[in-house]
Amino acid sequence: MLIKADSFKQALKDIANKIEVEKEYLSELDRAIGDGDHGVTMSIGWKAVVEKLNTDLKEEEDCGEICKVVAKTFLNAVGSSVGPLYATAFLRGSKVLQGKTELNDEDLYKFWISAGKGIQERGKAEVGDKTMWDTISPAVQALEQSYEQGEDFLTGFRKAVASGEEGMKSTKDMISKKGRSSRLGERSLGNQDPGATSAYFILSAFLQYLENTQLKHNV
Amino acid sequence: MLIKADSFKQALKDIANKIEVEKEYLSELDRAIGDGDHGVTMSIGWKAVVEKLNTDLKEEEDCGEICKVVAKTFLNAVGSSVGPLYATAFLRGSKVLQGKTELNDEDLYKFWISAGKGIQERGKAEVGDKTMWDTISPAVQALEQSYEQGEDFLTGFRKAVASGEEGMKSTKDMISKKGRSSRLGERSLGNQDPGATSAYFILSAFLQYLENTQLKHNV
Amino acid sequence: MKKLINNPELVVDEMLEGFVKAHSQYVRQLPENKRSIVINRETRPGKVGVVIGGGSGHKPAFIGYIGEGLADGVPVGNIFASPPPDPILEVTKAVDKGTGVIYLYGNYAGDCMNFDMAAELAELENIRVETVRVTDDVASAPNSEIEKRRGIAGGFFVYKAAGAAAAMGHSLDEVVRLAKKANDNTRTMGVALTPCSIPQTRKPSFELGENEMEIGLGVHGEPGVERGELKPADEVADRLLNTILADMPLEKGDRVAVLVNGLGSTPYLELYIMFRRVSQVLAEKGIEIYRSYVGEYVTSLEMGGCSITLMKLDEELAQLVDYPADCPMFVQK
């Protein structure tokens, strides 16, 4: 699998679309255990990213540079909890893509593994804290395993998304220990974490993009 | 018909009861075209009057004195629009009852006519302005007519209450020109005036008291 | 509607107890009448007494404005009901320094009757009382019957002008002249989005659809002049401003004080968005905003919505607006 900068940008736009579609749902989840703005925040951030992709980054071919600008754009559009978390993820990701105008399986593996780990470095959440890390951590683990076993990226990323989905669902039965919802204690039980959910949407939208391109290539 | 101070006081308590029963309804009417407190205000005022009747006025036999204290009590409990209006009514009424410990037909006629006119002197409302005066004015007129024709007070007061009821109902089709509701203009149409309504309850409760006593006397 | 209260019949007295406790360095309750609240500081000898007042439920109006550079005393009524003459008279006696007292209040039937009765009683005690009624609410009567208009948020400017004038040492006649001038130059129009409710009934003062607003409502939840679809803030501001400007035309170069007043539950965020539009429109017309007030100045319990007030300034009024004030709920340096 080989992804050009344009396709990479398109994949990011597809993520933005997915977030836009799920905006209400994400805010709904955040209303239950947080301050109700998660969908709004993610939408503001990803809209700003799309805006940048369509303007300043329109001609940009360096995927590392793209990620760096995406990180800063997202961060400065939203602040919030997710701003630093995703900004750090994209900054870490940008490092492994520096100078690359097309991405092979190896690049994609490294990108997602570094990005995912960036979330943990910034947010210091543990698995079980009921955060986006509960989605991202198992996804990263799956990626690392597939990478070690020499599986192609699409196969590996399918497994990552499946693991992320499990992780996301598992937040429902957790007592929150990080972020706003941690004040709730036991009352956070039974509600899926909004950040874990949007993290899953990001992963699954990227997978969807890959599947669609794959399909086209097969035709 | 001869009414002793105690009966006079009981009649006032019966009025207070009636107002208490109709409190919600009166506030409801005031919500439609005013600030929604008319039932509350009347209730506060009449409760204070009952309190006074049961304490300071318990032994008081001078109906003029009773009226004077009632006037001040009502006024200082409520302020508002109705405070000065009813206080003036009772003060005017107190003058004609000065020194009287029992009231005959003549006294009762004079009391109600003076009291009624006091409302107009204080509030300067005209018939048709959509105020309590629309109830009280026709009632006063009926009383004057009956008095001139030498009818007994009960007969006269029955007519006054009937005329007051007509007047009260007529406020429904009026455009308000006095009080809070006057800002509404045409929008006040279709709503019966709260002050006109409570004025009618006062008159009819007093009549009810007379009828009840009359009944007892006839037995 | 929900309330953090105890006995609904005692709300005013309990509130006063809390208020006087919280602000004892500013105010005290008269022993003669607990509904009579007066300033607790020495004011200059011979200063004209400034008495403002009306019903409860409008805080900061009225007791929040007792202090240096503003009011000397406030008689307190029940919720949305004029105080009776007694507490007015007691306040009057307490604040008179031999130079007379000015009564300032919104032009409502109840307030007029009660304050007039108190003024009569005060005169019997040889206190000279003059009255200026606030009539800033353009929605409450046409310009041809301007004296019938009610007083709403713009009263703040009138109280402030009179309070400053008295603090400066002006005579009663002069304070009256300036208060009248302030009132004549002040116009307000309001809009409501959500109702309030009085503690005893807890019933909403009116019902508005999820997408409706009430233009020109009264500050006690009295229905307004028109009900319409809720519009964006800029359109609402334009609507209110246009009505005001049609009533009190302003010319390029004129100076105004602006008050964007929240009615109780409207977030400051929205008030500043409204103010933004006001400043845009006035800038387009070449009208200078000399001083701005944005916040809750005259409320209606938890009503949602706001009003816009303009006071046209000349040198004299500008000076009064600038005069400092130090009150429990309003301080201006």
Next chain:
Amino acid sequence: MKKLINNPELVVDEMLEGFVKAHSQYVRQLPENKRSIVINRETRPGKVGVVIGGGSGHKPAFIGYIGEGLADGVPVGNIFASPPPDPILEVTKAVDKGTGVIYLYGNYAGDCMNFDMAAELAELENIRVETVRVTDDVASAPNSEIEKRRGIAGGFFVYKAAGAAAAMGHSLDEVVRLAKKANDNTRTMGVALTPCSIPQTRKPSFELGENEMEIGLGVHGEPGVERGELKPADEVADRLLNTILADMPLEKGDRVAVLVNGLGSTPYLELYIMFRRVSQVLAEKGIEIYRSYVGEYVTSLEMGGCSITLMKLDEELAQLVDYPADCPMFVQK
């Protein structure tokens, strides 16, 4: 829920435009970043810079507290969302006078991450930055994990203490010490009766029955620690106070500053009824109320309810509380 706004995505920027227009004598927007608001007056040379901040929707917090004796600058976030590092950094650069800058904000994950990133960037520019996080909300974590607690209305006392200390000319270390002391001595607990809603969703932040209240809620509409039947004001006040006093025991003779803070739509009438009870309880215990603040100090848009804050005072803190302040939305003489 209804709002007087234009485009929901522009509320913060339009609000800032209005705010800066209304209060240009106090504040200005930095040309480098319109979400960076700083004081528009000359402060003393070498004064430590005081930066407070957080999400929007809490007015007067945070921008309403820019002024003499309080904050020098505020980076502004979206509704209920920490500002990103950029505006924080710009504010930091603008207010630093070579003596360093203190960051004060509520202890929320988002604010911590963004302000920390900004502090790193500021240090790259050779500006010394110290941070004190407000953790006054007793409901947000047990005493054993006190450093995990969130910042709510009591932040006002911490900002005021630090602002006063900086204005007095203290060094950064000293300002930090005093801000920490203020925070350590401050406890808040709140109750909500009605929800707020953010402009983009307009959905109520939570649903409460007509007869319910939510104890210990967060200041962004986060659900509280317990939901229960709405009780009379005195019982609610007792409940909040008892939790605070169990967490920070006070003794006879102790002095406190009290803040009864409205969350947005609670009438002042109710806040004073709550204050009344607080003053009764403290009087019974022989605790002296040194200074009282009743009103809206840290709000959550149109949320209904209030919080009670106590700050235990020693000589030093009392002096800081007394220090005057002159800000667009808070003036103390």
